[in-house]
Amino acid sequence: MALLEVENLSIDLGEFHLRDINLTVEKGDYLTVIGPTGAGKSILLEAIAGFYPLRSGRITLNSRDVTNLPPEKRGISIVYQDFVLFPHLSVFDNIAFGLRKVERDKEKVKGEVEHIAEELHISHLLHRKPGTLSGGEQQRVAIARALVVRPKVLLMDEPFSALDEKTREKLRKLVKSVIAEYNTTVIHVTHDFEDVFALATRVAVMKDGRLVQVGTPDEVFSRPKVDFVAGFVGTNVLKGEVIGKDGSLTLISVGGVVLKTADEAERKAVLSLRPENVLLARDPGLCSAQNVIKIRVERIERRGHVLWVHLDGKIKLKAVITPNAAEILGVKEGEELYAMFKASALKVIA
Amino acid sequence: MEGLRFRNLSVLFALIFTLFLFTAVATLFFVPRPSEILKALKSEEMIYSLKLSLITASLSTLLVILIGIPIGYALSRFSFPGKSAVKSILDLPMAFPELVLGLALLLLFGNTAFGKLLSDFGIKVVFTKLGIVVAQFFTAFPYAVRVIHTTFEEISPRYELVARSLGYTEFETFRKVTLPMAKGGLLASTIITFARSMGAFGAVLILAGGSYMNTEILPVTLYLNISYGNIGMAITSGIVLVVVSFLAILLFEKLEDEEHGAVRG
Ligand SMILES: Nc1ncnc2c1ncn2[C@@H]1O[C@H](COP(=O)(O)OP(=O)(O)O)[C@@H](O)[C@H]1O
Ligand SMILES: [Mg+2]
Numbered sequence: 035m036a037l038l039e040v041e042n043l044s045i046d047l048g049e050f051h052l053r054d055i056n057l058t059v060e061k062g063d064y065l066t067v068i069g070p071t072g073a074g075k076s077i078l079l080e081a082i083a084g085f086y087p088l089r090s091g092r093i094t095l096n097s098r099d100v101t102n103l104p105p106e107k108r109g110i111s112i113v114y115q116d117f118v119l120f121p122h123l124s125v126f127d128n129i130a131f132g133l134r135k136v137e138r139d140k141e142k143v144k145g146e147v148e149h150i151a152e153e154l155h156i157s158h159l160l161h162r163k164p165g166t167l168s169g170g171e172q173q174r175v176a177i178a179r180a181l182v183v184r185p186k187v188l189l190m191d192e193p194f195s196a197l198d199e200k201t202r203e204k205l206r207k208l209v210k211s212v213i214a215e216y217n218t219t220v221i222h223v224t225h226d227f228e229d230v231f232a233l234a235t236r237v238a239v240m241k242d243g244r245l246v247q248v249g250t251p252d253e254v255f256s257r258p259k260v261d262f263v264a265g266f267v268g269t270n271v272l273k274g275e276v277i278g279k280d281g282s283l284t285l286i287s288v289g290g291v292v293l294k295t296a297d298e299a300e301r302k303a304v305l306s307l308r309p310e311n312v313l314l315a316r317d318p319g320l321c322s323a324q325n326v327i328k329i330r331v332e333r334i335e336r337r338g339h340v341l342w343v344h345l346d347g348k349i350k351l352k353a354v355i356t357p358n359a360a361e362i363l364g365v366k367e368g369e370e371l372y373a374m375f376k377a378s379a380l381k382v383i384a
Numbered sequence: 385m386e387g388l389r390f391r392n393l394s395v396l397f398a399l400i401f402t403l404f405l406f407t408a409v410a411t412l413f414f415v416p417r418p419s420e421i422l423k424a425l426k427s428e429e430m431i432y433s434l435k436l437s438l439i440t441a442s443l444s445t446l447l448v449i450l451i452g453i454p455i456g457y458a459l460s461r462f463s464f465p466g467k468s469a470v471k472s473i474l475d476l477p478m479a480f481p482e483l484v485l486g487l488a489l490l491l492l493f494g495n496t497a498f499g500k501l502l503s504d505f506g507i508k509v510v511f512t513k514l515g516i517v518v519a520q521f522f523t524a525f526p527y528a529v530r531v532i533h534t535t536f537e538e539i540s541p542r543y544e545l546v547a548r549s550l551g552y553t554e555f556e557t558f559r560k561v562t563l564p565m566a567k568g569g570l571l572a573s574t575i576i577t578f579a580r581s582m583g584a585f586g587a588v589l590i591l592a593g594g595s596y597m598n599t600e601i602l603p604v605t606l607y608l609n610i611s612y613g614n615i616g617m618a619i620t621s622g623i624v625l626v627v628v629s630f631l632a633i634l635l636f637e638k639l640e641d642e643e644h645g646a647v648r649g
Contacts, residue, residue, distance in 0.1 A: 083549050105548040112549045118542045122564040132550030183550060 035097050037061040037219055038082070038187055043091035045081055052077055052243045055091070059187070059219060059236075066230045066251075067223045069240030070266065075223040078240065079189045082221070083110050095186055111180035115192040117172040119164035125151075125175050126160040132183040150178045153212045170201035177209065181216050188213075190222040194229065199339055206232045226338070227267070230255075239263050256306055257383040268342070270307040270351050271383075276300055283324065283377050289349045294324040297382035304384035309342065311379035312353035314363060315372045323374035327351075331369050334360070341365075345373055412626070416619045424620035429597060429605065434624055437601040440513065441581035444520035448528045448577045449570065456532030457558070461541065478526045485522060486590025493518070493591070515592035516599055520581040523588075528577045535569025536562070568640060575636040579629045602628075 038059040045052040052074050059065055067075050080086055082093060084105035093101050100108050111132070119128050129147045137143050151157045154174040164172055173193060180188055193209075194202040210233060213220060222229065230237055230251050237255075238248045239262075247259045258264035264271045274288035276299050283294040286303055295305065318326045329347035336342075341360050345351040351373055355365070365371065424430055458464070459471060477485050493499040493509040502509065509515045539562060547557040563570075585603035588594070594604040602625045609617035 080545070083545070085545055085548075104553070105545070106551045106553055108549070110549055112546060114542055114546070116540075116542075118540065118546050120543065120547075120561055120565070122567075131547070135551035179546075179550070 037063075037096060039092075039094045040082065041092045041094075043078075043081065043093065044089045045077060045086050046089045047077070047086075050074065050077070050243065052081065055245055057238065057245060057248065059221065061219055062217065063236055064213065064220045064222065064234050065236045065238060066234040067221060067238045067240060068225065068227070068230065068266070069246075071225075073240040074243040075240050076191050077243075079112065079191050079221065079223055082187070083112050083189055084108050109183075109186045111183060111185035111188050113173075113176050113180045113188070113190040113193050115195045117164070117169075117176045117196075119172055119175055119179070121163065121165055123164075124160070125156065125162050125164060125167070128164060128175055129160075129178045129182055131179060136183070146182055147178075150182045150212070153215065154178050154208055168201075169197050170205060173197065173205060174208065177212070181212060181218060184216060185218065188218050188220045190220065192223055192225065194224070194226065202226070202228075209233065227255075239266065241266075255308055256381050258306060259383075264306065268309050268352060268354075270309060270312070272305040272307065272349060273302070274305065275302055284382075291327055291348045293380060294377040295380040295382055296378040297380075299382045303382050306381050306383045307351070307375060307379055309352040309354040311375050312345075312351055313374045314343065314353055314355060314359075314365065315374060316363065318372045318374075321374060322376070324377040325380065326372055326374045329371060329373045331365055331367050331371060334365065334367055345371075409626070412619060412622055416616055420616040421620050421623065424617045425624075427617070429600070430617070430620060430624070432597050433600045433602050433605040433621065434628075436513070436516070436599075437582055437625075438628070440516045440520060440601060441578055444517045444524065444581045445574060445578045447517070447521055448525050448581075449532075449574055452525065452528045452532045452573065452577075453570070456529050457536050457562070459529075459533050460536035474529050475526055477522055482523060482584065482586030483590060486519060486587035489519060489522060489587060489591045510591065511593040511595070511599065513592070513599055516588050516601060519587035519591040520584045523584040524577045524580040527580060528573045531569060531573035531576060532566075535566045535573070538569070539565050571636060571639055575632050578632050582625060582628055582632075 036058040038057075040055055040057040043052060043055040043057075055078060067078065069075055077086065081088065084100070084103060088101060091101070092099060095108065095110075119125075120131065123131065126147055129151065130143050133143050133146055137146070147160070148157065151160055154177060156171060156174050156178065159167060159171060159175070164175060167175065173196075177190075177193070194205055197205065206229065220233075222233065224230065234251050236249065237251050239246050239254060241262055247254055247263050249257075254263065255267050255269060258267060258269050258271070261271065263269075272288045272293070274286040274293065276284060277287050277292065278285045280294060283296060284299050286293050286295060286299065286305065288305070293305070313323065315321075327347065327349070329345045329349075329351065331343060332346040333344040334341055335344065336357075339357075340354050341357055343353045343355060343360075343365060345353060353373060355363075363371075455474070459467065480488070490510060493502065493515070499509070507514070509518050543561050543565065544557050547561045548554070552560060583603060585607070588599075588601060589604065589607070592599040594600065594608060596608065600608070602621045605621040606618050606625070609615075609621065
């Protein structure tokens, strides 16, 4: 039996609707939810927390129907992008806030608060007021406040968005270890795919108030089910025809180029290739990659801390590289390069 | 160059205007002779009027805040049918001249079935001390509700959602999170309400009648004594009004400082 089950959930907010959401979360899952702004990710989280009345559908938690339970009876904690620490309470009192509702023993409360503060490296901040802390510190306090009550599910709505890249990196590691210690089930909304790769066991993609795909990160990123997901997660999608076999590999002709894949396919095939798996080189040389294509750099686009290189030739591809690598290689728009990728990175998705 | 000239001009403007204002206030304090003020301060009438002013203004402030909090909160957090109408009607008295507000109240409590019913139960509003409180209440209420409403608007509902998710009911959340976070704004609206209640005149005069040593509050004392040509008494009641309001504001700033000090830890 799944820990959390959302069945046919619909919400009507006048201008906006969540429609027929079906979602199952197992105990210990780390589910990330991605999708464009305005897709309804925050609303879905807050609906699970019990902040919106449903138009229809059912939410069960530990096999218990919680659809009509108020938020305070659900045992679901939430962490927001902007921390929302109570400004009139000290860090200690913020963390102890939920605990005090269920635990009368002051020593026990103190022990629990101190323990989680240690886990999240905020022991030295317990006497301070939240207004005096940095963003990263505030978010660690917010996570402590949410986790210390040992929620059945922890919801996080873009928890790292307000932080700089370095702090984000650190916090991911901390969250990972503390989640493991508290054995918490997490639903985490993010627009940063790093969160997905670093933390998620499963990913859900939302668009226009609907869930369009749910699966493991590998399934979603390498085998996107619909064009929207492919476009959103940046996966290269290629269409071609099977022309034969080369040992265990399948040969597929795409736009006049013959590509090799480790997957099986017959006649027409739709292929996907993660842009992270495309390597760029000045000369083809000797390499283990089965696919080497001469291709032109059409456009270079900065996204966060990486560069997306749009390539064009007989086929179109996108590659992701670091600014550092781009400099070493001297990648410039309009130049010819070689794109390489392994046969195992090229997946047949249809 | 151009910018500099504008800057100098605007600073000059601010200085001249402030000086003018200051002179006006100073005149109030320096025109009468000190002995005259002292005598007026000790008069039975002045003491009566000050006492009555403080009591009625405190009462109406208390009522305004107690009733204003749930109304301001409901307007900021919940949607209900007729909400925008409620908002407009609450703002209405602000557009009314005080005298007209007083007249409306006089008609309501004097000439309607509602007024008769109240008076049958022994609740007499017209030309009584209770009338002072009622008039002050309606004069100050719309302003207070505005400030309280804005205060709650500025608190993100997410604070409440977090508290709810941590096991607190709606009311517990209001008490433990919303109210403490609204403290500054509620304090401000208390002071504004008190100052407005102290100074309320037109509505009080019409509804409670400005009768000597009966429904006589400080603004009424000022008015009555001006009419009798009793300048010393009139000025003194003006000074007392200003001083009381000033003390209220000082108190407010002190409390607010403490508040901020606490937040800064
Ligand atoms: N309380 C509300 N009432 C009506 N519409 C809302 C409400 N909250 C958000 N919306 C709208 O619902 C849509 C989805 O919002 P949201 O879930 O915040 O998107 P996101 O996926 O970016 O988190 C947006 O178009 C937003 O304007
Ligand atoms: Mg959102």
